[in-house]
Amino acid sequence: MKKALAFLMAAVMLMSMLTACGNKDNADKKDNNDVNTEETDKAAADKVAALIDAIYVQERTEETDAQCEAAKAAWDALTDAQKALVEGEEASPDYFGLDTGDASKDDPRNQDEIGEKELLVVSFGTSFNDSRVADIKSIEDALQEANPDWSVRRAFTAQIIINHIQARDGEKIDNMEQALERAVANGVKQLVVQPTHLMHGA
Structure with missing residues (x-):
């Protein structure tokens, strides 16, 4: 046992x-x-x-x-x-x-078929979609309405912001060099540059 x-x-x-x-x-x-x-x-x-x-x-x-x-x-x-x-x-x-709003409400204004007269609106830029629509786009739209015989186009000076918007939202915005090249390629004869900011992007 x-x-x-x-x-x-x-x-x-x-x-x-x-x-x-x-x-x-x-x-x-x-x-x-x-x-x-x-x-x-x-x-x-x-x-x-x-x-x-x-x-x-x-x-x-x-x-x-x-x-x-x-x-x-x-x-x-x-x-x-x-x-x-x-x-x-x-x-x-x-x-x-980060959700900054609906990018589809913006208009990059990078189209060709500009014509002979272009009003190029130059902004530092912002990657916040709602702010871009409310501020920059509103200025551009108002300028287009006030100048129907001119084609309003956009350029940002901050490449960092351009890249951010393009990478995140697929929206391509011209920088200054691209915008001027587009103007030349489209045969623009009168080009007026309208800045919306007081600081350089580069």
């Missing part, structure tokens, strides 16, 4: 040890999985941050359009948890994630 009891107790202790080992292995695996997930999320977020920082610049290049598309595509591919981790020199979750 004593031998049987001793054997039973030994078996119980062995099972307890095996269970404890199993639980520890499972806990270790979970910890490793958590670490791997955190590293993967951080790497994905850092990639997007680098793409945002690359277009947060005041100079437009031949690669700008492709860079804007790449940054937005990479952002869209992130999970919500990964988006919250985006942080760079200038990058943050707000770059793509």
